[in-house]
Amino acid sequence: MSKRKYDTHAEAAAHDIRFEDVxxxxxxxxxxxxxxxxxxxxxxxxxxxxxxxxxxxxxxEDNPDRFYVGDVKDLSIIFGVTVFEMFAxxxxxxxxxxxxxxx
Numbered sequence: 001m002s003k004r005k006y007d008t009h010a011e012a013a014a015h016d017i018r019f020e021d022v023x024x025x026x027x028x029x030x031x032x033x034x035x036x037x038x039x040x041x042x043x044x045x046x047x048x049x050x051x052x053x054x055x056x057x058x059x060x061e062d063n064p065d066r067f068y069v070g071d072v073k074d075l076s077i078i079f080g081v082t083v084f085e086m087f088a089x090x091x092x093x094x095x096x097x098x099x100x101x102x103x
Contacts, residue, residue, distance in 0.1 A: 004049065004078065006049055009080030012049055013080070023080040036089075043061070
């Protein structure tokens, strides 16, 4: 049983229209990382929406390898995007960090 606060994107968006903004931003390619998400929606709101404590969620954000597949699925549900789109957003930070470390 999930600890998500919302079971659908519609529920999340009905509670806070910024969830809809994030959905369209991801679909349009304007939102490419979690940092971009948090410019539109506070980290505390996102963490609470997927049933995570804010401090745990901050650790996950800093190290995307700590996200479970279920966490990414929960994010995809509340934002109304595919799991694949959400994986791209979650891992975009780690990909860009790894690229800088290699160069």
